[in-house]
């Protein structure tokens with residue numbers, strides 16, 4: 001959910017500021033771009049150098065930077081507009097009161113007033129301060145502005161007292177933001193299963209039967225589903241593509257049999273399944289234990305059919321919305337429609353090898369989306385990322401939870 005998002009972290013002067021190093025690390029690991037604004041007093045609790053190194057961005061705290069002979073202005077308006085999310089953590093009673101009253105006497109507050117994005121604040125203070133009517137009035141006023149409070153938790157406080165006022169833990173802050181960003185997304189709370197890539201069917205310990213599929217189409221579909229709020233299980237054959245979204249659970253497999261077993265271990269709880277993998281249709285009947293030597297002038301391998309994963313999902317289908325792919329070279333529409341029916345699908349994505357730039361092993365694809373009512377929607381040649389968006393647009397028009 002935070003992958004690719006610009007997150008502006010405002011740190012104010014409380015002891016919990018030391019925890020923001022972990023918070024920045026978590027945000028970066030989740031794929032966010034992070035910039036940090038510190039108040040002067042915050043820099044007594046946490047080192048700007050540590051935060052700059054972790055966030056991979058300069059850390060700023062005043063309106064001007066005195067460089068070598070040059071003076072540079074830190075533009076709070078630009079920073080506020082850059083942010084997709086602003087998070088103030090820890091938020092002290094002092095800063096919260098200033099935010100609630102429009103005070104603008106430091107860069108962090110000016111940036112807060114300039115931000116157009118959702119603003120989260122995670123209070124941290126001693127228990128009596130947290131309970132004070134003045135603090136409560138700040139929380140209330142900020143919430144009335146649309147800002148989102150990440151409540152403090154109870155526990156041992158820096159004063160040695162026990163009670164409410166501890167800043168939420170970095171992991172919980174991240175989860176809170178992710179849950180908020182997910183809400184309202186079309187696939188929020190849904191589980192999507194996607195197969196991708198080729199499968200390799202072993203001949204002996206060093207050789208296999210495979211194909212040229214790269215896996216890209218499936219990985220792009222997984223990214224789109226995750227960005228739409230879904231929890232995604234991506235079952236992938238060998239592929240060099242990587243996953244950078246923390247809502248995508250990548251399960252790597254090698255053979256068709258492994259893919260079959262992995263897919264079926266999740267299918268029961270799945271809402272939407274898309275089979276984009278180029279699964280081998282046949283595998284060697286026996287796998288040699290040792291490397292096969294080139295003794296004979298002629299050599300043949302006996303092949304047996306692999307299990308059709310998509311067909312088996314169609315047979316077991318209950319509430320799932322099931323989508324397959326068809327790669328055809330002739331009678332494309334007719335063959336795709338036959339596959340749709342035979343495999344009990346809700347829709348099929350047709351690639352024709354007669355279309356230049358379509359099919360696998362290429363960064364582009366040209367598809368036709370066909371649903372179970374034979375509504376046919378053709379698309380232009382596009383990048384696979386764009387094609388993945390088109391496919392989900394079509395699914396969302398038809399999928400009713």
Ligand code: CTP
Nearest residue numbers: 275276277279306307308309310324325326327
């Ligand atoms: N598929 C699968 N398991 C297999 C073979 C195919 O899940 N063992 C899925 C693919 O992921 C794709 C769809 O079935 O979504 C279509 O595969 P394709 O190879 O085009 O069709 P087949 O049904 O295998 O028929 P044919 O090869 O005869 O065209």
